[in-house]
Amino acid sequence: MRRCMAALAAVTLLSLTACATDEPGAGPSGGSSSSAAGSGTGEQSKFFVQADYDAELALLGATPTGPADKPWEQMLNPTMVDTATFRKAGPHKICFSNAALNNPWRQVGFKTMQAEVEAQKSRIKEFVHVDAEGKDQKQIADINDLLGKGCDALIVSPNTTATLTPAVEAACKAGLPVIVFDRGVNTKCPVTFINPIGGYGFGHAGAEFVSQKMKPGGKVLALRILPGVDVLETRWSAAKVAFDKAKVDVVGVEFTDGDPAKTKKIVDDYLQRYGTIDGVWMDAGAVAVAAVEAFQDAGKPVPPINGEDQLDFLKVWKDKNLTAIAPTYPTYQWRTPIIAALRILDGQQVPSPWKLPQPTITQDNLDRYLDADMPPLHYAMCGCTDLPGYPQRWK
DSSP states (O other): OOOOOOOSSOOOOOOOOTTOOOOOOBOTTSSBOOOOSTTSOOSOOTTOOHHHHHHHHHHTTOOOBSOTTOGGGOBSSOOEEOOGGGOOOSSEEEEEEESOOOSHHHHHHHHHHHHHHHHTTTTEEEEEEEEOTTOHHHHHHHHHHHTTTTOSEEEEEOSSHHHHHHHHHHHHHTTSOEEEESSOOSOSOSSEEEEESOHHHHHHHHHHHHHHHSOTTOEEEEEEOOSSOHHHHHHHHHHHHHHHHHTOEEEEEEEOTTOHHHHHHHHHHHHHHHSOOOEEEESSSTTHHHHHHHHHHTTOOOOSEEOOSBHHHHHHHHHHTOOEEEEOOOGGGGTHHHHHHHHHHTTOOEESSEEEOOOEEOTTTHHHHOOTTSOTTOBTTOOOTTSTTTTGGGO
């Protein structure tokens, strides 16, 4: 696993539940920083599973099956499952329990999902969306409430992994098809789990690039959003493997809460302490521009850095000629749960898990993803240009 996650304001911090792992000691900014011996990456996350890591890295080179121009319908090494027991005449009521709409990635994704619903309006009589607002207990209550609302299929994007598992299991036992996407849970009861290659692939791509582009043994600052979410934990797990192998000096592992101001303060604190930072790795790209600006404000060169496919970062990368890479966790994945729900209700086989391609933006293909007509917080991998309301819906 990808990928795993506001630039306009501080992201609402998710509840730091018992599933949180990877909590190094205090650093100079007052956040969490690794002080362990060796590369400075500390202990491996409890979320790390070697077999899953190996499988995801293998998928980075796999050839997808499915329509070449529709990556949200493509599949990587699929294992199909029978869904005949869920076959049901339409039109259907599709329900969606959403972790949050508290950052640009989720906002762009949800607009894409809404547009996919509109594109399927002849088959969907009602679409019910409930926003958990980044709160585990609210999402548990939301799911319980939806079970009594006559949903034909339930889509869940979990707020955190372990805490939401029992609620998802209860939904499965209710007899309706459950589709989990984006973030996972610790149960195999859903009909399918949809996401791109995942966090291991994202974390590896960014950390390997930063390690190769910086000076040997140089100082790396790792910026994370929050603990306890599987896709974010596995991003860091893979980065740790790459940094340990490269023998770089990870001087800090800090949680930014997705807050640009906090991100700038963290970077400034480390620059004051160490003088130079030779590489920056991030588990999500929403505050990548803030990190870049912190170096610029301090009069320091921006070191090799990874961001994501948010357009503000891609534009700064181009304008400032950064040494950068953008692993992605494409927002086009928000289309797939709607497509999957309809296929399941038709009794068609679907892959389980449903692994989607996860492209990486590099210097060689950067220009392909830049779009001056779209807002800075838009994500290049929305897969939305053929959907109703484009481009106005996403502006």
